[in-house]
Amino acid sequence: MSFKLLKQSQKSKARRGQLKTRRGIIETPFFMPIATKASVKALTYEDLEQLEAKIVLSNTYHLMLKPGNKLIKKAGGLHQFMNWSKPILTDSGGFQVFSLNKIRKITEDGVEFRSHIDGSKRFMRPEDSIQIQLDLGSDIIMALDECVELPAKKDYLEKSVELTTRWAERCKNYFEKKTLQQPQGDKAKLFGIVQGGLDKKLRIKSVHDLKTIGFDGYAIGGLSVGESEKEMYKTLDYITAELPEDKPRYLMGVGRPENIINAVKRGVDMFDCVIPTREARHGRLYLWSDATVRSPQPDIFNTPRSSYKQINIKAEKWSQDFSPINIDSRFPVLKKYSKAYLRHLFSLGEPLSIRLATLNNLEFYLDLMKKIRKSI
Template identity: 45%
Template sequence: MSKFQFDLHKTDGRARTGTIHTPRGEIRTPAFMPVGTAATVKAMLPESVRATGADILLGNTYHLMLRPTAERIDRLGGLHRFMNWERPILTDSGGFQVMSLAGLRKLTEHGVTFKSHIDGSKHELTPERSMEIQRLLGSDIVMCFDECPALPADKNRIAESMELSMRWAKRSREAFGDRPGHALFGIQQGGLEEDLRGQSAQALQDIGFEGYAVGGLAVGEGQEAMFGCLDYAPEQLPVDKPRYLMGVGKPDDIVGAVKRGIDMMDCVLPSRSGRTGQCFTRHGVVNIKNARHSDDPRPLDAACTCPACSNYSRAYLHHVFRAQEMISGMLLTWHNLHYFQELMSDMRAAIAAGTFAQFEAKFHADRAQGDIEPL
């Protein structure tokens, strides 16, 4: 397929399953996108990421523009070739990282000037520059440049930020131009204010995008507030376009988001947790560094088919984590990514079968049981 297209196959309540078609392959939704911040999913080979079931990866505009630079990646054949991932890639706009990572930053109508967290060098990001960087990277799904205020913030501040983001969305659309096979997603803002979210959604639809993201959540507001917003925000966006919840999240966040009509998510959690000894299983989170695992010959999760669970004991995983061996991060990250992708696959099957409510009940019941008893 030479163009970008979204086919919605089935809904169950507000949960949806479908396929995003791109020239580089299909993305099955609901989709979880592993984060490859600096052109790598930490501790994983690209082929291993694919083996977990991932259809698409996320790359990071802010990090890649600073090092090794978008211009260098372009000279070397683009991001897909550079990192040996031939399937679709989504790149974020850099806006969130500028807010959270950059040194002294100055925000104007034109854009943001900031100091690199790596070497203190000065840079500017504007909607036009963000589009240029993402074009040089060659990403399949490009995010428009926005401003993401930290919550909580007062309504006037959130409204000003949302309106600025909508003006930047229009400039992003104009700068993106005509790029067949590539998609530009608009980002809905408005904090936890339903009326502002509605205004943002309308402004984005007036501009017109290939997909729409719910932005400005998972920034410290808590799950209850996030779900409260997701009870209406996805419904404000077009039915026939993909809906992407940025930066989410924990397994129960993901299930709750899909239940409320979200199609795509990304988060560093499975890889970051893998490196710190946290393992996601059907029965909740297992902390492999705990001493209770040191003599346990059983697998992390007997029902899991990932290499960590198929070939190694809890005792071994505990040992290599305590010894700070590299294989620890590799195995635990693989396990976590496998678990996240299996969760998505199970949800796609449940929505297709019309049994999402039963799936959700079992998901929560299994987690409530907790980990297996120590030996």
């Protein structure tokens, strides 16, 4: 079995487990730093080792366009290309096709779109998405789904869920055909993606359809796209209630620390989000509150928002703050350099500013997951 449930919380649906991949075991719940184009912006993979990251996420859409999946395959796969020996999850490319391309045509066979790089016309079938991810050598592969913009009319959502199910079945069939000769332990994992907007019946239908097909794990897509937090948590409640207990659950693209904590309480195991790295590039830093730092067992489940603080290091108030960027960091540079110095670097547009802020934010997010696992 690739997923092992170790502990179930007595206070919520939160759970601890282990996800076994062909490149190692990952303790759940976990967060995946985003290596969109085979690189976590401003960091090296030695940095990620020091951060104790166990898995990263790369983007199928961007990599198929540049440098191209065939070139990466020629290089020996994505792991060789980017010098990363641990697991990689790749998304299907569907979200980017639908979000970056306003002119697109969806058919039963797949989706036609234009490259955001050169405007060339492209077509992606479910089988193409799987093949590209196999070329990349991904350890966790996502089925192609239709990402619907919200709000959407119910009749369109119904058709979209049906299409996503048919595409998921095609993905599973193609994946099984292409990996038939591989020993079970050497195979990548294939995840289906639950869709259906905020409609309870459609979400439950999507879950049941995907369970019938059978996947190694189940992702929850189409959230954190403009709905309220209350709507997101309500939707998560009835999705996770229907998902199998013995398979990992992955909430795509979420989110802020309190979103992750509240999703873990609802039984989610896996997360990714651009927030820590993107916020870093804008000078916004995540730091633990003094109370959280002092406490040997911080109660982050009951006080998620007050357990941390976010500061805008570009603000004038930090110009004469000579205290360390993060005195509690394991990185000497974050303990040696001052907030005033980091603000100075940002004011000059120095690349070092982004590197330091990114190290800080990813350390915070990965530390958050450690605290969560310890609290379950």
